Amino acid sequence: MSAARLIALDWGTSSLRAYRLGSGGALLESRQRDWGILHLPDGGFDAALRGIAGDWMAAMPQAPLLACGMVGSAQGWVLARYVDTPADAAALAAGLQAIDLGDGRCLHIVPGVRRPGERPDVMRGEETQIVGALATEPALAARCRLLLPGTHSKWVQVQDGRIAAFRTFMTGELYATLKAHSILGRPAREAGAVADDAAFDRGVAAVQGAEPLAALLFSARALVLDGRLPAAHSLDYLSGLLIGDELRSALGDDADDADDRLPLALIGEPALGARYRRALAAFGRGELMQIDHAAPAGLWALATAADLLH
């Protein structure tokens, strides 16, 4: 354990991940707990930190601690205010907030990023993954588009090494909410869901026409009632509609633009990434880079930028 240089945390709403990083940001060990900021153990934030990384902290009393994600939100441990776009690693490093852990150590928290404007947008946690992606694939830094699928998918425009702009699509939350609570989820809740790529593809194909999503959503029910879509496959059809609509919306607004030929890279969890790749292929955008371990890479890059690793 002596090689550890940084104890890094990706602390979101529903889970907490900890990374022990060595020289050059090498990933030595990782751990995960269900201690998202809304599901903390008894003892709260401090207990969660010591529960997941207390042994690392004891063994490496000099290692700095850095966390990103919802831990820096208004519902988190301390509020780390947003940095406005365009934002780069230096601006994020300058915005770190420190929590005094009471034993001579601090936990540093990465701020989120805000896109100002008439309808602003925000991210928290993804900024660190973006920094990590650009550190991992420096060729992307000049200009690219990054896709971070998830509960709140982010589509990010990177220019000159900075987060230039971004948009949030609530695809993951919409799917989970409709699945659990709407009439669209009921057939599969009763029949049991069975994964079916063809049903997913059918949903993606449906949104590639002219019909807006609002007019298509109910087809996930009507097709089942009409005996043309098995109840067990209806959630994959719904997933295809929602992910397809996200892609149509996000890719559509620059279809006539040279921007459209920008390198596109995907960051995030492999299973969800595979689903997005499948849908992207249907839009003729199947060739794209996949970047893994972006969060620990970003935490390392930000610790370096903030000069925490002296």
Added chain:
Amino acid sequence: MSAARLIALDWGTSSLRAYRLGSGGALLESRQRDWGILHLPDGGFDAALRGIAGDWMAAMPQAPLLACGMVGSAQGWVLARYVDTPADAAALAAGLQAIDLGDGRCLHIVPGVRRPGERPDVMRGEETQIVGALATEPALAARCRLLLPGTHSKWVQVQDGRIAAFRTFMTGELYATLKAHSILGRPAREAGAVADDAAFDRGVAAVQGAEPLAALLFSARALVLDGRLPAAHSLDYLSGLLIGDELRSALGDDADDADDRLPLALIGEPALGARYRRALAAFGRGELMQIDHAAPAGLWALATAADLLH
């Protein structure tokens, strides 16, 4: 009570309405219970029928009984199979299903309507309101567009007195689901919601631009986080986004078409209707007819067409 000619029921998922109708379909009395088909009292359908209309049935042993709505669905009392578009009152009357009540009487059930095709659509209950609207306003029968807002809003094209085509928008269910279960509803759940027309208008205005709904939905959260939308008004903003998107989708696909100048009439509950009128005005479609009591009028017209009133 001797003037009663028909005992009519509008029996949906969440509520049961009963109407005592006299000569010419005059509405003599109406009642409502929370006995939707998913919330039946002990004793089930029969107990609900006798609970809401037993005294009418006893006093008028000759009056026929006719019901529309989800009572005729697979989860209802008896399955009344869909009639395909184009569908008129005669086709619906020919598709009535009868339930033997065991005392020499029948309850007749109106079938739903199905739009066949690659992505079919269905309605159940609204077909009766449409028949009632055309009976109430015969000038609409030649050609019009009807809007029935609700949990599953229907936009209906009427031609030559028939339901020619229709589309379902899940606006009401989407709003209720997001309000109760998503992060978009959380600020108002915690702060308490306060009605605010300006926030509703702002949501409607947002979807009148080029941005697709998928890219706008998260603004209901980001604006609150940014201090630019009070948490208490955020649900009205969300409602404006969703109803506005429904209008954009439903009105948009024939904007370059003479169809767009068809008479538009609104059927349904006044409070929700007022909200739709407000949004329609923002789309330059504020002048439209409102049709009330469409369900009892439709049940009367269908009882007449089926020759139940001899």
